[in-house]
Amino acid sequence: PMDVRQLRQLEFPQLNDYVYLDHAGATLYSERQLTRVMQELQSGLYGNPHTQARKSAHTSRLVEEARNSVLKHFNTSNQQHAVIFTSGATAAVKILAESFQAGQHGAGLFNYLLDSHTSIVGMREVLRSRGFVVRCSRTELELESATSSSSDGRVLFALPAQCNFSGRKLDLSIVDRLKANNKDAYVLLDAASFAATCPLDLTACSADFVCLSFYKMFGYPTGLGALIVRLDRVANGESVLKKAYFGGGTVQAMVPSGSFVQQSPDLAAGFEDGTINYLSILAVRHGLWALEQLGGGMQQISQRVFRLAQYLARRLSELRHSDGSPVCLLYTDNDYTDWTKQGGIVAFNLVRCDGSFVGYSDLSSRAENYRIQLRVGCFCNVGACQRYLDITDEQLLANLRAGHVCGDGVDLVDGRPTGAVRASFGYMSDESDADALVAMVTDNFVITKPMPVLLAAAASAPLMSMSRDELANLCRGGQSAASKAAAESHWPHLGRIFLYPVKSCAAFEVAASWPVDRRGFHLDRHWMVVNESGLCLTMKREPRLSQIRPFLDIQRRLLILNSPISDQNAVVPMDAGHQTAALCLHSRVCGSRVRLLDCGQAAADWLHSVVGYPCRLVRQDGDRLAKTGEQAISLANEQQFLLLNEASVAHLLDCIGPESPLDLSQLVARFRANLVVRVASQCPRSPGLD
Ligand SMILES: Cc1ncc(COP(=O)(O)O)c(C=O)c1O
Numbered sequence: 001p002m003d004v005r006q007l008r009q010l011e012f013p014q015l016n017d018y019v020y021l022d023h024a025g026a027t028l029y030s031e032r033q034l035t036r037v038m039q040e041l042q043s044g045l046y047g048n049p050h051t052q053a054r055k056s057a058h059t060s061r062l063v064e065e066a067r068n069s070v071l072k073h074f075n076t077s078n079q080q081h082a083v084i085f086t087s088g089a090t091a092a093v094k095i096l097a098e099s100f101q102a103g104q105h106g107a108g109l110f111n112y113l114l115d116s117h118t119s120i121v122g123m124r125e126v127l128r129s130r131g132f133v134v135r136c137s138r139t140e141l142e143l144e145s146a147t148s149s150s151s152d153g154r155v156l157f158a159l160p161a162q163c164n165f166s167g168r169k170l171d172l173s174i175v176d177r178l179k180a181n182n183k184d185a186y187v188l189l190d191a192a193s194f195a196a197t198c199p200l201d202l203t204a205c206s207a208d209f210v211c212l213s214f215y216k217m218f219g220y221p222t223g224l225g226a227l228i229v230r231l232d233r234v235a236n237g238e239s240v241l242k243k244a245y246f247g248g249g250t251v252q253a254m255v256p257s258g259s260f261v262q263q264s265p266d267l268a269a270g271f272e273d274g275t276i277n278y279l280s281i282l283a284v285r286h287g288l289w290a291l292e293q294l295g296g297g298m299q300q301i302s303q304r305v306f307r308l309a310q311y312l313a314r315r316l317s318e319l320r321h322s323d324g325s326p327v328c329l330l331y332t333d334n335d336y337t338d339w340t341k342q343g344g345i346v347a348f349n350l351v352r353c354d355g356s357f358v359g360y361s362d363l364s365s366r367a368e369n370y371r372i373q374l375r376v377g378c379f380c381n382v383g384a385c386q387r388y389l390d391i392t393d394e395q396l397l398a399n400l401r402a403g404h405v406c407g408d409g410v411d412l413v414d415g416r417p418t419g420a421v422r423a424s425f426g427y428m429s430d431e432s433d434a435d436a437l438v439a440m441v442t443d444n445f446v447i448t449k450p451m452p453v454l455l456a457a458a459a460s461a462p463l464m465s466m467s468r469d470e471l472a473n474l475c476r477g478g479q480s481a482a483s484k485a486a487a488e489s490h491w492p493h494l495g496r497i498f499l500y501p502v503k504s505c506a507a508f509e510v511a512a513s514w515p516v517d518r519r520g521f522h523l524d525r526h527w528m529v530v531n532e533s534g535l536c537l538t539m540k541r542e543p544r545l546s547q548i549r550p551f552l553d554i555q556r557r558l559l560i561l562n563s564p565i566s567d568q569n570a571v572v573p574m575d576a577g578h579q580t581a582a583l584c585l586h587s588r589v590c591g592s593r594v595r596l597l598d599c600g601q602a603a604a605d606w607l608h609s610v611v612g613y614p615c616r617l618v619r620q621d622g623d624r625l626a627k628t629g630e631q632a633i634s635l636a637n638e639q640q641f642l643l644l645n646e647a648s649v650a651h652l653l654d655c656i657g658p659e660s661p662l663d664l665s666q667l668v669a670r671f672r673a674n675l676v677v678r679v680a681s682q683c684p685r686s687p688g689l690d
Pocket of ligand 1: 024025088089090091117119120160162163164190191192193194213225380
């Protein structure tokens with residue numbers, strides 16, 4: 001195989017400006033693989049394999065060829081195993097859950113490992129409804145000890161060959177041990193994560209069922225996976241798999257008006273309901289080709305992704321804050337020393353100097369700015385999340401009560417992470433991917449010197465007034481005159497302060513000083529405009545809002561609104577507002593609920609004349625209420641303060657070039673920052689701005 005740099009240039013141009021570290025989510029397809037697929041499709045006519053015709057027979061032959069290539073890839077043949085094509089690993093295990101029979105003695109037992117993917121755990125509901133006893137084992141030892149106690153009834157064990165959370169590989173000799181003492185023990189090996197980057201030898205491994213998804217192995221096609229079944233365990237006269245549903249192609253004969261049906265004797269045909277995804281199935285041969293020819297074969301891929309994970313884990317674990325405390329908490333049980341025990345996955349969370357966790361959503365959105373794709377959360381593996389993060393069942397339920405559901409952005413509950421960050425490698429990854437992640441973490445999360453406490457100090461004070469100079473001084477950390485001068489050229493200078501009294505309307509610039517309260521700048525995003533149904537109008541929804549200029553007259557406690565569309569101003573007493581039953585008293589801002597007071601008919605009429613349809617001015621009454629509790633935040637989307645570096649905007653302006661329709665000050669205004677700072681020295685470029 002060619003050198004990786006060349007491989008990336010020729011075969012994976014999509015990686016040129018992107019750092020892709022989510023191969024365990026889905027890996028990438030190569031140029032030549034796609035070309036081969038397209039050439040095959042363009043050069044032939046492929047009929048539905050169920051049709052009795054020459055072109056259909058040709059498709060059927062190619063589908064059988066694909067089945068055989070899959071079997072060869074796993075070092076077996078159609079004499080030992082059958083490949084049932086499915087839409088993915090999940091669909092494969094669903095088939096198994098619906099058709100696995102308990103046997104003649106006993107109820108049947110389904111026993112899975114705790115760190116199984118949700119798709120495996122989901123089998124328990126189907127099997128339980130079919131009379132199986134269900135058990136979850138926390139460790140392999142516990143799983144093995146279950147074998148001796150399961151003498152009656154058939155047992156189905158389910159285990160992941162590789163944990164998709166941490167990359168931990170199981171010692172596959174456990175499969176033999178699970179079956180050794182019980183001829184009625186069957187093993188489902190979830191190879192969705194493992195088979196993506198590791199060689200799986202089904203002659204050596206006696207698993208009875210194996211599930212996988214092809215996009216995890218070679219990126220294209222999606223929507224195709226397989227259940228691989230060991231024939232001698234299911235085709236020995238005993239009914240191990242029996243399905244109730246039949247569809248086109250799965251029966252040999254049936255009487256539509258009666259109850260007679262005869263399923264196809266061919267195992268795969270009997271389980272592939274309806275027309276198979278035959279065009280995608282043809283593409284499988286080209287994906288397998290890419291693994292061999294471009295990746296150098298599974299053995300090489302496996303060692304390569306392991307070495308990359310080892311490298312990344314080492315670099316992350318070496319990161320230290322200025323006080324010597326570690327930055328990264330790795331979730332592993334094998335220290336990345338042995339490729340037979342660890343795959344190409346690194347799972348971690350970041351920790352600040354004070355020991356508090358960085359939320360994974362924060363890390364993921366910063367990574368996006370650097371064009372890095374990671375996966376964060378629990379990766380559909382709640383059991384592994386419990387295992388590595390030490391989360392009890394009770395805490396899982398408490399997290400749910402606190403508003404955390406699978407796949408949302410709630411990364412911390414009571415300061416504890418609800419999931420982790422996962423970086424995973426493919427055969428086309430290289431060290432530059434790991435380096436980019438480490439550089440991003442270093443830039444954003446490693447504390448190299450004590451931080452000034454500008455905003456924290458401001459936000460914790462009940463209500464205080466600070467001049468721009470005082471704020472700027474606080475920003476410099478209150479240094480002595482001598483060190484101040486030296487630091488002057490590096491510290492940002494606070495240039496301008498903006499407030500946005502009415503959400504989504506124009507800015508109000510602070511001339512000299514402004515009070516700060518616990519929600520941020522006093523009266524910043526304190527009002528908003530709602531339509532007749534109480535829905536908040538945003539600038540995206542209603543661009544005319546941007547022309548409404550609010551002015552805050554603190555002395556007289558008035559909010560004054562003007563607009564080029566109207567020759568009159570709206571003058572609203574700041575403390576005006578009453579609850580109107582007919583109007584919304586609650587609304588939602590970025591998922592949290594907020595109580596609102598209506599600011600009266602005069603303001604509503606003025607807004608109607610400016611916006612062109614009925615709407616009203618409302619103001620915030622009390623803190624916002626999110627699922628995680630009260631939030632001391634105004635009607636701003638997420639945070640109390642937005643700080644912008646003018647130098648970054650100047651760089652952006654440079655990139656746009658002379659054709660930019662906006663000058664620096666206009667471009668700065670587009671970012672709607674509260675604090676605009678200037679850094680005298682050249683500031684490092686943020687890749688996000690590119
Ligand atoms: C270990 C494991 N099992 C099962 C699945 C489910 O695969 P699919 O979503 O392709 O059906 C995944 C997917 O991430 C996985 O990693």
